[in-house]
Every structure is written in C-alpha cells, then in structure tokens.
Amino acid sequence: GNSVTQMEGPVTLSEEAFLTINCTYTATGYPSLFWYVQYPGEGLQLLLKATKADDKGSNKGFEATYRKETTSFHLEKGSVQVSDSAVYFCALPGGSYNQGGKLIFGQGTELSVKP
Amino acid sequence: DGGITQSPKYLFRKEGQNVTLSCEQNLNHDAMYWYRQDPGQGLRLIYYSQIVNDFQKGDIAEGYSVSREKKESFPLTVTSAQKNPTAFYLCASSIGSFKASRVYNEQFFGPGTRLTVL
Numbered sequence: 001g002n003s004v005t006q007m008e009g010p011v012t013l014s015e016e017a018f019l020t021i022n023c024t025y026t027a028t029g030y031p032s033l034f035w036y037v038q039y040p041g042e043g044l045q046l047l048l049k050a051t052k053a054d055d056k057g058s059n060k061g062f063e064a065t066y067r068k069e070t071t072s073f074h075l076e077k078g079s080v081q082v083s084d085s086a087v088y089f090c091a092l093p094g095g096s097y098n099q100g101g102k103l104i105f106g107q108g109t110e111l112s113v114k115p
Numbered sequence: 116d117g118g119i120t121q122s123p124k125y126l127f128r129k130e131g132q133n134v135t136l137s138c139e140q141n142l143n144h145d146a147m148y149w150y151r152q153d154p155g156q157g158l159r160l161i162y163y164s165q166i167v168n169d170f171q172k173g174d175i176a177e178g179y180s181v182s183r184e185k186k187e188s189f190p191l192t193v194t195s196a197q198k199n200p201t202a203f204y205l206c207a208s209s210i211g212s213f214k215a216s217r218v219y220n221e222q223f224f225g226p227g228t229r230l231t232v233l
Binding site: 032034036041042043044045046049089094102103105106107108 | 222
C-alpha cells in the first residue's frame with residue numbers, strides 16, 4: 001500500500017527564518033498529495049494540496065511541489081512567524097481508488113517558532 | 116456555516132464504562148472517518164464509512180464500534196474492551212470516493228474530543 005515518511009521534529013526556528021519540512025512517499029500511480037496543519041488542541045486543517053506531478057500547492061506563504069522524480073512533496077516557507085507554530089502532517093490516499101478515500105498520514109513534524 | 120462538530124470537547128470515563136463520542140457534519144459529505152491521535156504520533160484510522168448504513172474497520176478497530184444511520188452523523192463508541200482509550204479522537208468527512216473523479220478530495224476535520232480514562 002501507499003506510505004509516507006516525513007522528517008522528525010521538533011523543529012525550532014527563529015522568526016523570519018526559512019522553513020523546510022521534508023516529505024517523501026511511496027505510491028501506486030500519481031495520487032493527490034496533501035499538507036495538513038494542527039494548531040495546539042485543535043483538529044487538522046488542510047494547508048495545501050497538489051493533484052498531479054509538477055503541481056505546486058500554496059497557501060498562507062507555504063508552498064510544496066509535487067515531484068514525481070524524487071517522490072517528494074516538501075513543505076517550504078520563506079519567512080516563518082510565531083503564529084506558524086503547529087504540527088504539520090503530510091498525507092496521501094491510502095490505496096486504490098475504491099478503498100474508501102482513506103488518507104495515510106505521516107508522523108507529523110512539530111514546528112516551534114521563537115520571537 | 117458548514118462544518119464538522121464533535122462533542123464533547125473533553126470527556127472523562129471510568130474504567131469499565133462505554134462512552135460515545137458524537138460527530139455531526141452539515142457538508143453533505145458521503146464519507147466519514149474516525150481517527151485516534153496519541154501524543155507525538157500521527158493519526159491512526161479506527162473506522163470509516165462511505166455511505167449510510169455501511170462502514171468498514173480501519174487499522175485499529177478493536178475495542179471500538181460505530182454506526183451510520185444518518186448521512187450527517189457518525190458516532191463512535193469506545194467500549195470497555197479498548198485497553199488504552201486515553202487519546203485525542205478526530206472525526207473527518209469527505210465528499211467520498213464514489214463522487215471523486217480520479218482525484219481524491221481532501222478530508223475536513225472536526226475540532227476533536229479528548230478522552231481521558233480515570
């Protein structure tokens with residue numbers, strides 16, 4: 001089945017630093033890829049997505065490009081803010097088309113941004 | 116506003132008791148999901164339902180049960196058979212793979228219920 005691996009945290013950065021959170025995947029075909037964000041004590045929110053190879057998803061200054069050559073979907077932001085402190089999850093569909101639309105999530109990467 | 120609601124936000128249970136977590140959505144989504152999240156870990160799928168009156172086990176279904184009598188509702192019961200139920204429980208919904216083209220639609224999450232066994 002499909003799987004996803006993302007870099008371990010926690011990641012601690014100073015405000016305005018550059019952020020990269022690595023995500024690589026193993027999948028059959030070319031599934032959609034997602035980044036979700038979870039703020040403390042809350043549910044997950046979709047941050048961005050890409051539906052085909054070479055697509056770039058972007059939202060709130062975050063970007064990720066669907067790279068089929070390297071099977072990667074790394075999350076980047078040029079200048080982080082304290083308000084970006086959260087846990088970030090990479091995700092992709094769990095398997096074949098008819099498997100209920102399940103998503104497989106990475107372990108999550110905790111980001112802490114210091115003023 | 117459309118969205119997913121979960122109640123209660125915090126829930127305390129004594130050992131040996133069953134407890135039911137509520138999940139309601141008004142997004143007209145066909146598919147609904149229950150995940151469990153433990154500290155420092157990712158999400159693990161408990162049960163999912165693609166359509167009313169039908170549901171399937173996920174990766175960690177033992178000690179849990181669900182029902183899907185209405186499209187809007189997907190309650191989760193944590194039974195006394197669940198050995199370590201203390202966790203954060205998240206409900207999600209999506210349009211559903213039946214309606215998606217070749218592209219999976221994203222899942223929308225509720226705010227979660229934190230269950231603690233005393």
